[in-house]
Amino acid sequence: MNNSILVPLNDSVSSRAVVNYLAGLSFCPEDAHITLVHLFKKPEATEDLMGKKFTAEQPARFSAVLEKAKDELIENGFNPNNIEIKLITESYPTVAEGIIAQFKKNHFDMVIIGRKRMSKAEEFVMGDISVKLVRALEGTAVLVVKSE
Amino acid sequence: MAKRLITDTTEFFEIQYGDVVQINGKRYSITGHEHERRFGMDDPKFWVKRAVDMETGEKKILKLSFLESFETHFGSVKIRCFRNPQKEADILELVKDHPCFMRGRTDRDDKGNIIRILDIVHGPNFLLYIDSLPVGHETYFHTVLPGIMKKLVKAFEAIRFLHINGYKHGDIRNDHIIVDRDTGNYVWIDFDYDYEAGENPFGLELFGLGNILINAVGKGFHNIQMILSDKVKYGDLKDRLEPTDFSIIHKRRLLNLRKLYPYIPVMLNDILMHFSRGATIYYEIVDEIIEDLNRCIRSISENA
Numbered sequence: 001m002n003n004s005i006l007v008p009l010n011d012s013v014s015s016r017a018v019v020n021y022l023a024g025l026s027f028c029p030e031d032a033h034i035t036l037v038h039l040f041k042k043p044e045a046t047e048d049l050m051g052k053k054f055t056a057e058q059p060a061r062f063s064a065v066l067e068k069a070k071d072e073l074i075e076n077g078f079n080p081n082n083i084e085i086k087l088i089t090e091s092y093p094t095v096a097e098g099i100i101a102q103f104k105k106n107h108f109d110m111v112i113i114g115r116k117r118m119s120k121a122e123e124f125v126m127g128d129i130s131v132k133l134v135r136a137l138e139g140t141a142v143l144v145v146k147s148e
Numbered sequence: 149m150a151k152r153l154i155t156d157t158t159e160f161f162e163i164q165y166g167d168v169v170q171i172n173g174k175r176y177s178i179t180g181h182e183h184e185r186r187f188g189m190d191d192p193k194f195w196v197k198r199a200v201d202m203e204t205g206e207k208k209i210l211k212l213s214f215l216e217s218f219e220t221h222f223g224s225v226k227i228r229c230f231r232n233p234q235k236e237a238d239i240l241e242l243v244k245d246h247p248c249f250m251r252g253r254t255d256r257d258d259k260g261n262i263i264r265i266l267d268i269v270h271g272p273n274f275l276l277y278i279d280s281l282p283v284g285h286e287t288y289f290h291t292v293l294p295g296i297m298k299k300l301v302k303a304f305e306a307i308r309f310l311h312i313n314g315y316k317h318g319d320i321r322n323d324h325i326i327v328d329r330d331t332g333n334y335v336w337i338d339f340d341y342d343y344e345a346g347e348n349p350f351g352l353e354l355f356g357l358g359n360i361l362i363n364a365v366g367k368g369f370h371n372i373q374m375i376l377s378d379k380v381k382y383g384d385l386k387d388r389l390e391p392t393d394f395s396i397i398h399k400r401r402l403l404n405l406r407k408l409y410p411y412i413p414v415m416l417n418d419i420l421m422h423f424s425r426g427a428t429i430y431y432e433i434v435d436e437i438i439e440d441l442n443r444c445i446r447s448i449s450e451n452a
Contacts, residue, residue: 093349119225125225
């Protein structure tokens with residue numbers, strides 16, 4: 001049976017740790033169907049405050065992140081035909097909500113998510129995607145890769 | 149000095165006492181600017197002008213557009229904050245008939261700057277109000293706090309109203325609730341702040357509500373310095389404290405108030421402990437606090 005794996009990524013240290021982990025994971029990589037996805041969170045600030053140039057550059061920036069991750073997986077034996085890249089331009093209130101929406105559209109056997117080290121206070125204020133996914137997603141495995 | 153007529157408020161620092169600001173044909177005479185008074189500091193807010201409507205004679209607050217963006221710290225947590233005049237304008241429209249929010253309308257000057265023309269809410273802020281109550285804690289707790297909690301629930305429900313409509317207050321603090329002298333309502337003011345919220349959009353909002361509850365239940369804040377230096381008031385409390393008794397964000401602020409005032413019911417103390425360093429589960433939406441508070445109020449009423 002082929003496994004389908006959803007891998008949400010951005011350009012953070014924890015996302016790089018996810019790709020490294022997946023690339024080195026000991027299973028039949030040529031049979032795994034991987035969806036590398038980046039989702040945009042609705043910005044709190046208006047475009048005036050964020051900077052129009054900054055906002056306009058985001059899709060290209062994250063597209064490059066996904067392509068790089070794909071290349072790394074191919075180098076490690078994954079089948080290029082089984083790797084899909086998705087840049088979701090629709091924005092969500094939180095990244096977790098975006099991932100959950102993707103999961104609802106297409107079932108995945110596993111979701112791999114990075115988690116940076118954070119203090120209790122940071123978790124309280126900023127929230128934690130991995131905790132939300134573990135709580136919300138049913139009938140799948142959630143693999144949390146904790147970066148340094 | 150001749151009065152200046154100002155139709156472009158972009159350079160708000162230059163708008164002074166005696167100037168006349170004209171917005172969409174209406175004229176306001178400037179009588180000063182507001183100040184931020186916190187922790188003994190007194191910072192002028194040059195973008196918030198006191199004014200008189202020259203047609204009606206009514207006192208107003210003119211809040212001019214100030215697109216400030218900065219980083220602030222909540223304990224060890226760094227947050228990117230910014231002022232968002234449009235957000236405050238949208239909320240004013242949303243809550244225009246709501247008794248728990250300041251009232252006003254929005255207009256634009258000749259350069260398109262968003263200006264909020266606000267009614268003044270008369271009364272002390274919640275921090276000063278609690279501090280001014282001339283009773284000891286035990287009497288306060290049994291006779292005054294139940295009424296305060298009922299009004300706080302109404303104020304918290306007002307925040308819930310914002311959240312379900314997709315807005316955050318942005319700066320929930322004890323001094324951003326005014327105890328309206330005329331109606332007795334707890335009225336939220338100043339909602340032009342916004343912040344990058346991460347994955348927990350209402351985390352800081354809930355933290356702010358927690359601070360308000362801690363102030364209400366404790367009849368003021370109690371921090372470690374106070375506990376160490378005032379043996380008469382705090383007795384042997386310092387010997388019974390653990391790190392988990394303090395705030396998850398403000399490490400010196402006591403949250404486990406039941407250790408100080410043992411007559412505080414466990415159920416109420418448990419609400420406060422959601423904001424402590426010992427918490428293993430956090431509130432994520434305001435409904436959860438409201439539900440717990442209502443349960444406390446019912447329990448206190450039944451046992452009274």
